[in-house]
Amino acid sequence: MIAEAGLAALWLAATLAGLQLLLAWSAVAKGNEDARRLIRPIAVAQGVLTCLALALLITLFLRSDMSVLLVAENSHSMKPFIYKFAGAWGNHEGSMLLWVAVMSAAGAAVALFERGLDQRTHVATLGAQAAISLGFYAFLLFASNPFARLNPAPADGQGLNPLLQDPGLAFHPPTLYLGYVGLSVAFSFAVGALLTRQVDARFARAVRPWVLGAWILLTLGITAGSYWAYYELGWGGWWFWDPVENASLMPWLAATALLHSATVLATRDALRAWTVMLSVVAFAMSMVGTFLVRSGILTSVHAFAVDPTRGTFILALLGLYIGGALALFALRVHTVNEGSRFDPVSREAMLVLNNLLLCVILGLVLIGTLYPLLTEMMGVRVSVGPPYFNTIIGPITIALMAVLVVGPLLRWRHDDPRKLLRRVTPSIALAVLALAAALILSAGRIGWLPALGFAAAGAVAIASVLPLWKRNLLRTPMFTYGMVLAHLGCAVSLAGMAAESSFSSEKLAAARPGDTFEIAGQTVRFDSVIPIAGPNWTAMQASLTVSRDGEVIGTARPQARFFSDPPTPTTESVQMTHWNGQLYLVLGDQLEDGRWQLRIWWKPFVTLIWAGGALIAIGGALALIGRVRRERRHKVQARKPARERFA
Amino acid sequence: MKRSLILWVPLAAYLVFLVVASLGLTQKNQTVIQSRMIGKPVPGIDLPAASAMAPALSTKQMADGKPRLLNVFASWCVPCAAEAPQLAQLAQRGVRIDGVAIRDARPDVDAFLQRNGNPFHRIGLDARSTLQFYLGSSGVPETFVIDGKGIIRYQHIGYIGPQDIDTILTKLREAGA
Amino acid sequence: MRPLFIFLSALMLAGPALAQTALPPAPYADRQLEDPAQEAKAMALMQTIRCLTCQSQSIADSNASMASDLRSEIRERIARGEEPEHIRAWLIERYGDWISYKPTADPILWPLWAAPLVLLGAGGVLAWSRIRHKKVRA
Numbered sequence: 001m002i003a004e005a006g007l008a009a010l011w012l013a014a015t016l017a018g019l020q021l022l023l024a025w026s027a028v029a030k031g032n033e034d035a036r037r038l039i040r041p042i043a044v045a046q047g048v049l050t051c052l053a054l055a056l057l058i059t060l061f062l063r064s065d066m067s068v069l070l071v072a073e074n075s076h077s078m079k080p081f082i083y084k085f086a087g088a089w090g091n092h093e094g095s096m097l098l099w100v101a102v103m104s105a106a107g108a109a110v111a112l113f114e115r116g117l118d119q120r121t122h123v124a125t126l127g128a129q130a131a132i133s134l135g136f137y138a139f140l141l142f143a144s145n146p147f148a149r150l151n152p153a154p155a156d157g158q159g160l161n162p163l164l165q166d167p168g169l170a171f172h173p174p175t176l177y178l179g180y181v182g183l184s185v186a187f188s189f190a191v192g193a194l195l196t197r198q199v200d201a202r203f204a205r206a207v208r209p210w211v212l213g214a215w216i217l218l219t220l221g222i223t224a225g226s227y228w229a230y231y232e233l234g235w236g237g238w239w240f241w242d243p244v245e246n247a248s249l250m251p252w253l254a255a256t257a258l259l260h261s262a263t264v265l266a267t268r269d270a271l272r273a274w275t276v277m278l279s280v281v282a283f284a285m286s287m288v289g290t291f292l293v294r295s296g297i298l299t300s301v302h303a304f305a306v307d308p309t310r311g312t313f314i315l316a317l318l319g320l321y322i323g324g325a326l327a328l329f330a331l332r333v334h335t336v337n338e339g340s341r342f343d344p345v346s347r348e349a350m351l352v353l354n355n356l357l358l359c360v361i362l363g364l365v366l367i368g369t370l371y372p373l374l375t376e377m378m379g380v381r382v383s384v385g386p387p388y389f390n391t392i393i394g395p396i397t398i399a400l401m402a403v404l405v406v407g408p409l410l411r412w413r414h415d416d417p418r419k420l421l422r423r424v425t426p427s428i429a430l431a432v433l434a435l436a437a438a439l440i441l442s443a444g445r446i447g448w449l450p451a452l453g454f455a456a457a458g459a460v461a462i463a464s465v466l467p468l469w470k471r472n473l474l475r476t477p478m479f480t481y482g483m484v485l486a487h488l489g490c491a492v493s494l495a496g497m498a499a500e501s502s503f504s505s506e507k508l509a510a511a512r513p514g515d516t517f518e519i520a521g522q523t524v525r526f527d528s529v530i531p532i533a534g535p536n537w538t539a540m541q542a543s544l545t546v547s548r549d550g551e552v553i554g555t556a557r558p559q560a561r562f563f564s565d566p567p568t569p570t571t572e573s574v575q576m577t578h579w580n581g582q583l584y585l586v587l588g589d590q591l592e593d594g595r596w597q598l599r600i601w602w603k604p605f606v607t608l609i610w611a612g613g614a615l616i617a618i619g620g621a622l623a624l625i626g627r628v629r630r631e632r633r634h635k636v637q638a639r640k641p642a643r644e645r646f647a
Numbered sequence: 648m649k650r651s652l653i654l655w656v657p658l659a660a661y662l663v664f665l666v667v668a669s670l671g672l673t674q675k676n677q678t679v680i681q682s683r684m685i686g687k688p689v690p691g692i693d694l695p696a697a698s699a700m701a702p703a704l705s706t707k708q709m710a711d712g713k714p715r716l717l718n719v720f721a722s723w724c725v726p727c728a729a730e731a732p733q734l735a736q737l738a739q740r741g742v743r744i745d746g747v748a749i750r751d752a753r754p755d756v757d758a759f760l761q762r763n764g765n766p767f768h769r770i771g772l773d774a775r776s777t778l779q780f781y782l783g784s785s786g787v788p789e790t791f792v793i794d795g796k797g798i799i800r801y802q803h804i805g806y807i808g809p810q811d812i813d814t815i816l817t818k819l820r821e822a823g824a
Numbered sequence: 825m826r827p828l829f830i831f832l833s834a835l836m837l838a839g840p841a842l843a844q845t846a847l848p849p850a851p852y853a854d855r856q857l858e859d860p861a862q863e864a865k866a867m868a869l870m871q872t873i874r875c876l877t878c879q880s881q882s883i884a885d886s887n888a889s890m891a892s893d894l895r896s897e898i899r900e901r902i903a904r905g906e907e908p909e910h911i912r913a914w915l916i917e918r919y920g921d922w923i924s925y926k927p928t929a930d931p932i933l934w935p936l937w938a939a940p941l942v943l944l945g946a947g948g949v950l951a952w953s954r955i956r957h958k959k960v961r962a
Binding site for chain 2: 890893916917
């Protein structure tokens with residue numbers, strides 16, 4: 001009964017979405033007042049129904065109802081509670097339901113809480129949101145029904161692969177999903193604003209919290225994914241420019257650009273057309289990312305969890321929504337006033353530069369990712385990988401950091417270049433210092449890109465906190481702290497990347513018990529190897545004692561694991577974290593002569609990479625809280641249009 | 648006028664993406680890496696015998712006028728066992744098959760041949776995939792058709808099923824058998 | 825999402841086709857060359873050679889047996905004094921451009937190298953014209 005109720009809830013929600021679209025059209029195009037009044041409750045009801053459907057699916061998983069196909073294929077009655085729970089979205093159908101549920105819940109939130117927009121634009125926005133949701137309802141109901149029954153029901157499920165039973169994997173995909181869906185709201189706002197020709201500061205203020213929220217989640221998702229790859233794959237790499245990684249990076253880049261241009265629009269009422277464009281692009285990138293991952297066209301050899309009809313469906317939705325929005329943009333946007341004007345030396349100009357560089361990076365990631373597909377059509381198979389992306393995107397990122405140093409220190413509209421020079425002096429001084437230190441420490445053997453990375457990190461570190469200089473710290477708005485923290489996070493992350501790529505040391509060794517190895521001032525002693533067994537794996541476990549200056553600082557137990565079903569060998573690496581880096585230890589195969597392979601890396605300050613990512617996300621969260629609170633206060637104070645102070 | 652043209656650029660770029668993506672979807676995915684050595688002479692390498700049941704293999708002596716198959720296999724590879732009946736059938740029809748056992752050990756190859764029969768004329772042991780790299784081969788099993796002049800004429804990637812026998816025979820005929 | 829994808833690919837390929845050999849790895853698969861300069865050369869090359877059996881990783885960070893054999897092959901060749909680019913060319917001759925992550929000078933890749941210039945140029949012109957334009961009118 002639960003499955004049928006879930007399916008019924010979905011159908012009902014889909015019907016409501018259709019109704020919502022029709023009513024929105026009637027209200028916006030015909031000025032139908034009755035229709036307008038009905039839209040909000042309908043949007044809320046739709047959100048409630050889809051969340052109910054999701055809750056029902058989770059219930060089915062928790063109860064291990066094997067008469068439901070999805071549960072039987074992906075779950076097992078003996079599975080730990082947390083993975084039964086997360087198993088509900090650990091598959092295609094469930095994750096699409098999660099997507100739809102979050103999307104409708106977001107629509108309901110827009111209906112309930114958004115008060116800044118004028119009513120027509122608000123209604124048009126809800127109409128756009130309903131239109132997107134409709135496509136995904138169709139996808140869910142016609143091509144990926146999560147509630148399909150299995151008859152006869154099997155005694156038990158096929159289980160979730162042991163490797164998937166990782167807390168990181170249970171929550172990593174939904175984090176990215178929530179980010180993608182948040183950008184769908186930005187898209188709906190943009191379409192609504194284009195339809196009613198109300199592209200102005202109010203649009204920017206309405207869209208900003210959603211973009212911020214989505215951006216925080218994407219930042220967290222990418223950071224967590226990178227760390228996961230780092231410790232799980234056992235080779236110490238943290239970014240591979242793999243198509244699936246790029247798919248998650250592209251929406252983040254677009255959202256970062258949008259975040260900054262929305263600030264210009266909200267504060268200075270400039271960059272109207274550009275901000276609308278970016279809102280469309282950000283959601284387009286989310287869909288493109290989903291398409292690339294789900295259709296499997298890029299990772300052709302892994303044509304497994306991929307169903308061509310799914311790819312076709314997502315592509316059709318992509319064509320319909322993004323194509324439609326871009327056409328609307330081209331037709332409508334010239335009726336949008338260009339907005340306020342500004343000088344080449346102004347904060348706006350630097351934010352334009354920021355947007356330009358971010359979009360160039362985005363374009364290059366997209367082109368680089370799709371290029372092998374393009375050449376394959378001409379019968380040539382090529383690989384575009386780290387050597388290309390690092391060479392091209394590295395320098396542009398450094399340029400972006402230079403903009404970051406200058407931008408926040410400039411005034412809006414117009415500023416004096418000579419005063420600017422005085423303000424950036426400390427940053428330049430630290431950049432030179434960092435560069436010199438890097439050159440001296442590496443004895444001049446550092447690559448030019450990491451060297452510039454150190455310089456940029458130094459400059460950004462100073463520049464990011466300068467906006468707090470000589471300010472009353474208690475009265476500084478929270479979103480300014482958010483900006484400071486996020487920019488500081490960039491410096492921290494960049495420093496980690498530069499340190500890891502230029503000062504890492506590697507020790508590959510064949511070892512017998514008793515052997516010792518020196519790496520980065522530490523001594524690793526190989527004590528023993530013993531066989532051990534877990535519930536569904538066996539492993540060889542090494543015992544390694546790490547000491548410095550004769551003093552034992554820890555014991556590491558890396559494993560070479562073998563999962564029996566399906567037969568999968570994995571390496572369980574061990575990371576020993578010190579304040580100045582990580583010791584990364586991996587146990588490899590046994591050699592003919594009985595010795596064991598050991599892979600040991602010293603990765604100085606590598607943790608800064610993810611610490612920086614976390615700082616960026618926390619900064620985003622502060623900015624979000626600060627913005628929402630300020631909007632609230634404005635609404636309470638007066639109904640007059642809020643004019644923001646210079647942030 | 649100029650400005651309004653620029654406004655259509657995003658849509659145009661997007662349409663290009665859509666075309667590429669939909670062509671990518673309809674295209675039959677190539678999941679294997681074809682060797683570039685087809686049409687070139689077999690690289691000459693001496694390999695030790697992989698088994699007590701067949702002599703060692705030197706790919707330097709393949710230009711002896713007789714076309715043959717060079718089968719890249721391994722005792723630890725399950726599809727290799729699955730293609731054994733097809734290889735036996737080919738051998739029965741008079742096809743000369745030389746084998747290369749990849750990353751293998753002699754006792755394992757012996758056991759493999761006892762289990763699955765021995766269609767091979769000679770078998771070389773390629774303990775470190777060296778010949779594989781020279782051939783531009785990217786996995787096991789793979790089968791190369793080599794003509795009488797020692798030129799590689801055709802590469803069959805993956806397991807030879809009953810449905811592939813005709814193709815292999817045709818390619819051998821084209822190579823002068 | 826990448827780990828998920830790697831895992832899934834492992835899951836699908838973990839069948840017989842990729843069953844790995846029990847043979848111990850080749851001598852230099854996971855052993856550094858004695859000369860640090862040679863090792864650095866070899867490592868730089870290995871990081872740009874694509875793994876044949878895992879597809880989306882370089883051979884420098886893959887556990888596949890073919891990748892470890894190729895690592896050993898590359899290290900031994902470097903130790904014998906062969907130049908990295910010569911080894912790359914040798915591999916491309918056998919497997920095509922696909923095996924090298926480092927884009928070659930093949931004309932089919934020219935647009936890829938032109939892309940950053942074109943994007944930066946077009947974006948720069950667009951942004952600059954807007955800013956100046958506004959200043960003149962202001």
